Amino acid sequence: MPTVKSYAAPSATGPLVPHPLERRDVGAHDVLIDIAYAGICHSDIHTVRGEWGPITYPQVVGHEIVGHVREVGDEVTRHQVGDRVGVGCMVNSCRTCAQCTEGQEQYCLEGNIGTYASVDVDGSITQGGYSQAVVVNEDFVLRVPESLDLARTAPLLCAGITLYSPLQHWGVGPGTKVAIVGMGGLGHMGVKIAHALGAEVTVLSQSLRKQEDGLRLGADHFYATSDPATFEQLAGQFDVMVNTVSAPLDITAYLNLLDVDGSLINVGAPPEPLEVAVFALIGKRRTFAGSMIGGLAETQEMLDFCAEHDILPETELIDASYINEAYERVMASDVRYRFVIDASTF
Ligand code: NAP
Ligand code: ZN
Ligand code: ZN
Numbered sequence: 001m002p003t004v005k006s007y008a009a010p011s012a013t014g015p016l017v018p019h020p021l022e023r024r025d026v027g028a029h030d031v032l033i034d035i036a037y038a039g040i041c042h043s044d045i046h047t048v049r050g051e052w053g054p055i056t057y058p059q060v061v062g063h064e065i066v067g068h069v070r071e072v073g074d075e076v077t078r079h080q081v082g083d084r085v086g087v088g089c090m091v092n093s094c095r096t097c098a099q100c101t102e103g104q105e106q107y108c109l110e111g112n113i114g115t116y117a118s119v120d121v122d123g124s125i126t127q128g129g130y131s132q133a134v135v136v137n138e139d140f141v142l143r144v145p146e147s148l149d150l151a152r153t154a155p156l157l158c159a160g161i162t163l164y165s166p167l168q169h170w171g172v173g174p175g176t177k178v179a180i181v182g183m184g185g186l187g188h189m190g191v192k193i194a195h196a197l198g199a200e201v202t203v204l205s206q207s208l209r210k211q212e213d214g215l216r217l218g219a220d221h222f223y224a225t226s227d228p229a230t231f232e233q234l235a236g237q238f239d240v241m242v243n244t245v246s247a248p249l250d251i252t253a254y255l256n257l258l259d260v261d262g263s264l265i266n267v268g269a270p271p272e273p274l275e276v277a278v279f280a281l282i283g284k285r286r287t288f289a290g291s292m293i294g295g296l297a298e299t300q301e302m303l304d305f306c307a308e309h310d311i312l313p314e315t316e317l318i319d320a321s322y323i324n325e326a327y328e329r330v331m332a333s334d335v336r337y338r339f340v341i342d343a344s345t346f
Contacts (some may be wrong), residue, residue, distance in 0.1 A: 005346040006131030007320050008058035009048035011080065015324040016048070016179070023129055023135045023168045031079050031138050032071040033087065038129035039064030039154040039315075040339040041185060042062060042246045043089075043269065045327055047117050051271045055117045062129030063089040064113040064154040065142055076138045084144040086303070088157035089293050090169050091115050091126060091140050103295040129154075130323065132346050142300050142340055143191055145307035155313040155338040158293065158296055163190040163242060164247070164302040165294035166265045167197060170240045174198035179234075180219075180239040181254060184330070186244035187269060188337035189313055191217045195311040202238070204254075205229070206333065217314070231257065236284075248272045255280040255288065263287040321346040 008019035023180055026032045044061035046052050065087040069079050079085060093100050093108035100108050113120055116128030128134075144153055174180055176199040180190040183205045194201045195218030202221040203214040211222040223230040234257045241258060243249065245268040255264055256274070263286070266274070276288055294302065306312065314337045318326055324341040 004132040006060045006127070007323055007346065008060045008127075008130075010058050012048070012050035013054045013056075016130070016327075017200050018061070018320075019060065021060055021131050024122070026071050026073050026135055028073040028075040029138050030073045030135050031064070031069055031076060031085070031141050032133060032135050033067045033141070034070045034133050035065055035067040035087055035131060035343040036150055037066050037154045037317075037343055038062040038131075038341045039158065039185075039322070040326055040330065041057065041155075041158050042330055043158070044128075045268065045330060047273070056125050059117055059125070060127040060130050061095075062131070062341075063087070064157045064159070064340075065115070065129035065134060066150055066154045066157070067133075070133070072138070076277055078138045079141055079143075084146070084150060086142040086144050086153065086157045087115060087129065087136050087140065088142065088161060088299055089115055090296075091118075091136050092121060097218050103297040122152060130320070130341060130346070132343055140296065142303060145186065145303060147307045148303070149312060151317060151340065152312040152315045155189070155315065156303060157299070159185045159189045159313060159338060160193070160306060161294040161299045161302050162186055162192050162291070163244075163266050163306065165239070165298055166242055166267065166291040167194055167199075168298070169291065170201050170263055170265065172197050174238055176200070176240055177238045178202070178258070179204055179238045179257065181225075181241060181243040181249070182245035182268065183214055183337070184244065184246070184333060184335055185313070185338040188213075188217055189240050190221050190244060192311050195219070196305075196311055201316075202234070208242045236260075240265070242267060244268050246270055248274055251275065251288065252277040252280045255286055258284065258286045261283045261286070263289055265289045265291050267291055280345070315340045317342055321345065
């Protein structure tokens with residue numbers, strides 16, 4: 001397999017730079033994908049900056065990948081050359097544990113193999129989607145429905161499934177009052193999906209700067225969390241709240257916005273511990289939970305759901321040379337609402 005062009009982080013502090021990347025040969029069950037687009041997830045930034053713990057450099061990140069199949073291994077049955085496909089946050093798992101056999105590979109009891117910065121079956125470190133091509137086991141490759149615009153589909157592979165899965169698991173539908181905290185890449189997908197599921201959707205954003213967008217994307221209400229009145233006005237309102245914020249929040253203040261039996265699901269993943277005043281839980285039998293992406297079958301279901309409901313992320317298409325500037329804009333909450341790298345510019 002020839003070397004492909006990519007962008008890699010050389011260290012926790014240096015900017016990402018062009019990097020020649022060696023992909024493995026296509027094995028019997030592998031698919032070689034020519035990457036067309038790769039999304040930029042805030043997890044990419046946490047990872048390369050070592051915020052979740054030390055990693056090995058150089059590291060190529062990116063786990064929102066779409067493209068076309070260029071080559072398939074001898075025993076591949078699920079995909080054909082030319083197919084429109086996607087790869088999300090995982091590239092393998094044990095396949096035999098109780099979670100894998102239930103289709104919840106993200107919770108594999110042996111630990112799933114992440115698309116980047118994970119130890120692969122051959123002992124190498126997985127390298128992600130900011131590159132021209134990738135080789136992935138066929139079972140971890142998703143089908144992209146024909147009606148989805150490929151240039152905007154990549155963010156569904158992480159941001160889309162990360163919101164779809166908890167909204168389904170917590171039974172969101174008509175009559176559910178849902179709050180989405182933070183309207184970035186994940187949050188704006190939460191607004192669109194919860195709206196499509198028939199819920200009454202409220203966005204809790206730091207300011208009202210994104211209000212017009214939020215209402216256009218499907219929110220019924222929009223509040224600024226910088227205004228203390230928001231927390232008085234909305235006390236005890238919500239059945240389900242999904243926190244997508246990448247930084248630590250005063251979780252207790254948000255728990256108090258839940259109804260009796262309400263659930264706050266944290267998908268945002270700041271490295272710092274979050275403090276919870278337990279009386280905010282026990283006084284109203286509230287739940288504080290977490291959720292991580294979704295399994296392969298559910299990810300396919302989400303792609304098909306988005307195709308059926310005409311749901312796509314709001315994206316800004318960038319050249320590879322803009323990645324470092326894009327990172328700074330993500331950090332400044334100045335992304336509307338997902339950066340997607342045009343892989344032809346690597
Ligand atoms: P993002 O695009 O940067 O969005 C995060 C949003 O949070 C921002 O747009 C902003 O929204 C709000 N925010 C940021 N800093 C804040 C602060 N200091 N205080 C209050 N609000 C703040 O990031 P993302 O890609 O959506 O990812 C969000 C988080 O989810 C990251 O930690 C990421 O690692 C994690 N994640 C988890 C999973 C999972 O499986 N659980 C999957 C993917 C990502 P407003 O401007 O609206 O306030
Ligand atoms: Zn992600
Ligand atoms: Zn497993």
